Amino acid sequence: MARALINVPAKAKRGEVVAIKTLISHVMESGFRYSNTGQLIPRNIITWFQCTYNGEEIFSAELHAAMAANPFITFHTVATESGKLEFTWTGDNGFSATESATITVE
Amino acid sequence: MNQYGTTRRDVLKAAGILAAGAGTATIRAVPADATPAAMQAAIRRVIGEASVKPGKVSLEIPPLVENGNTVPCAVTVESPMTAKDYVKAVHIFNEKNPQPNVISMHLGPRAGRANVSTRIRLSDTQTVVAIAELSDGSFWSASTNVIITLGACLED
Amino acid sequence: MIWRALLLLGAVLAGAASSAFGAEIPSGERRSAYDLMSRETKAMQDDDTANPGTFSVLDGEALWSAKAGTADKACADCHGDARASMKGVAARYPAFDPAHRRPLDLEQRINVCRTEQQKAPALAHESKELLALTAYVARQSRGIPISIAADRMVEFLDAGRSLFYRRQGQLNLACSQCHDDNWGKSLAGNAIPQGHPTGYPLYRLEWQTLGSLQRRLRNCMTGMRAEPYAYGAPENVALELYLMWRARGLAMETPAVRP
Numbered sequence: 001m002a003r004a005l006i007n008v009p010a011k012a013k014r015g016e017v018v019a020i021k022t023l024i025s026h027v028m029e030s031g032f033r034y035s036n037t038g039q040l041i042p043r044n045i046i047t048w049f050q051c052t053y054n055g056e057e058i059f060s061a062e063l064h065a066a067m068a069a070n071p072f073i074t075f076h077t078v079a080t081e082s083g084k085l086e087f088t089w090t091g092d093n094g095f096s097a098t099e100s101a102t103i104t105v106e
Numbered sequence: 107m108n109q110y111g112t113t114r115r116d117v118l119k120a121a122g123i124l125a126a127g128a129g130t131a132t133i134r135a136v137p138a139d140a141t142p143a144a145m146q147a148a149i150r151r152v153i154g155e156a157s158v159k160p161g162k163v164s165l166e167i168p169p170l171v172e173n174g175n176t177v178p179c180a181v182t183v184e185s186p187m188t189a190k191d192y193v194k195a196v197h198i199f200n201e202k203n204p205q206p207n208v209i210s211m212h213l214g215p216r217a218g219r220a221n222v223s224t225r226i227r228l229s230d231t232q233t234v235v236a237i238a239e240l241s242d243g244s245f246w247s248a249s250t251n252v253i254i255t256l257g258a259c260l261e262d
Numbered sequence: 263m264i265w266r267a268l269l270l271l272g273a274v275l276a277g278a279a280s281s282a283f284g285a286e287i288p289s290g291e292r293r294s295a296y297d298l299m300s301r302e303t304k305a306m307q308d309d310d311t312a313n314p315g316t317f318s319v320l321d322g323e324a325l326w327s328a329k330a331g332t333a334d335k336a337c338a339d340c341h342g343d344a345r346a347s348m349k350g351v352a353a354r355y356p357a358f359d360p361a362h363r364r365p366l367d368l369e370q371r372i373n374v375c376r377t378e379q380q381k382a383p384a385l386a387h388e389s390k391e392l393l394a395l396t397a398y399v400a401r402q403s404r405g406i407p408i409s410i411a412a413d414r415m416v417e418f419l420d421a422g423r424s425l426f427y428r429r430q431g432q433l434n435l436a437c438s439q440c441h442d443d444n445w446g447k448s449l450a451g452n453a454i455p456q457g458h459p460t461g462y463p464l465y466r467l468e469w470q471t472l473g474s475l476q477r478r479l480r481n482c483m484t485g486m487r488a489e490p491y492a493y494g495a496p497e498n499v500a501l502e503l504y505l506m507w508r509a510r511g512l513a514m515e516t517p518a519v520r521p
Contacts, residue, residue, distance in 0.1 A: 007311035017219050018218075023311055023312060023314065025314065025317045027470070027471075028470075030205075030227070032205075056216075057214075058214065058217065059212065059213065061210060061211040062209065064205060064207040064208055065204075065227075066200055066205060066209075066227050067208065067209055067225070067227065068176045068177070068225035068226055068227050068470070069175070069470035069471070070314040070317075070470070072223075072224060072312060073209075074223045074224070075211070075213070075217065075221075076218050076219040076221055076222075077216055078217070078218035080216070168300055171300075172303055172467065173468055175467050176306075176467040178303075253451075255450055255452065256451075261469075261481045261484060
């Protein structure tokens with residue numbers, strides 16, 4: 001089942017600032033909604049997101065219920081060297097997802 | 107607002123509390139809607155007692171959004187993003203959702219550019235605040251008022 | 263709830279010369295609701311990696327190759343590569359099915375294959391799997407102009423057209439009063455679209471998930487304070503058929519994003 005989509009340029013020049021776009025499939029149930037029978041629907045959200053570049057953190061975030069469903073977060077990084085970008089999301093009910101992308105820096 | 111002066115949301119909330127109390131052992135406390143004071147308290151909890159100055163931060167949200175469930179939100183902070191002078195974090199808060207925090211993003215000199223964007227949920231017309239924390243310990247902010255309309259044709 | 267209904271009524275009465283069988287929008291003026299969206303929402307639709315509908319398309323791609331049912335067959339076993347075999351299909355659906363002697367929409371057609379060819383249980387309406395397969399098939403028609411062949415379907419088109427122009431529900435409103443007579447104007451802060459189903463199944467911001475055209479039609483009817491037709495009901499299929507015919511010439515956009 002498709003979980004996350006990453007948009008990062010495959011190639012970049014050394015020192016160039018690149019944009020990284022991330023999208024993850026998640027309902028982000030806020031915990032403030034009621035069902036048709038008046039029951040409070042329990043919170044179920046992603047609470048943390050991290051991106052590492054060859055093992056070093058370049059971006060992280062704490063997410064709260066006010067984040068829209070299917071969280072979309074974009075940020076930037078300096079293309080320093082070729083390697084691997086790893087993305088991790090964790091949240092309520094033991095939710096955990098990872099994705100990775102490679103970048104070639106010349 | 108119906109003829110009884112209640113909104114649909116109030117009616118459902120009351121129903122939820124009653125349902126919780128009627129048959130079950132615990133009554134779940136439902137937090138009150140956030141207020142400007144609650145937002146200030148949340149800001150203090152995140153950034154401590156430092157003073158926040160308006161400036162350096164640009165918060166882009168469309169003034170009239172199509173749907174409060176998905177509000178595009180972009181924050182740019184003026185900063186050279188060098189190892190000595192960079193943006194450490196960007197925090198977004200809201201005034202009227204049930205909960206005042208939206209997201210806290212941690213950047214660093216490796217970011218190259220202090221420009222982030224995301225999609226947030228806003229329950230009502232309200233003010234959204236973005237606060238940037240710089241490497242020199244200073245805090246800067248920007249705020250925008252956003253108008254949220256309910257869709258004309260709801261599903262239930 | 264009541265104020266919203268009154269606003270709707272007021273807007274319509276103020277603007278409309280309501281006619282039982284009014285003129286449809288001339289082809290030169292036909293526009294997708296995409297044109298009414300904000301820059302950010304358009305960007306959300308255009309960028310596959312920013313469009314949550316992409317998840318459904320990817321799930322559908324996986325389902326396409328998955329064996330199912332007692333016949334142990336995958337869609338791919340008969341239809342091969344969907345990018346070739348399904349190209350243009352969604353742009354001409356609902357289509358007449360000789361075996362059933364009536365038009366079937368894409369969801370029904372997929373379920374006919376599931377039950378009769380794969381010998382698997384039909385997929386439930388609005389289920390993740392049915393939405394994924396429909397999204398995947400319809401995605402193969404992106405950019406292709408809608409073109410419905412009217413032969414053998416005239417009585418169904420007429421039925422759909424009657425439904426479109428018929429006043430109904432507590433507000434005594436017809437679809438045409440908003441979507442033919444008042445498109446482009448605002449209703450409670452939202453722009454009224456012409457109502458062309460160019461991008462279904464689509465990610466609706468209101469739903470925060472992907473949904474079908476029938477879900478949207480039922481949504482509309484509830485909003486009009488009329489009793490919605492059941493999923494798969496002939497009225498829904500007739501209305502889908504008429505709407506697709508009314509949208510002829512416009513390009514498919516699946517999976518679209520809409521407020």
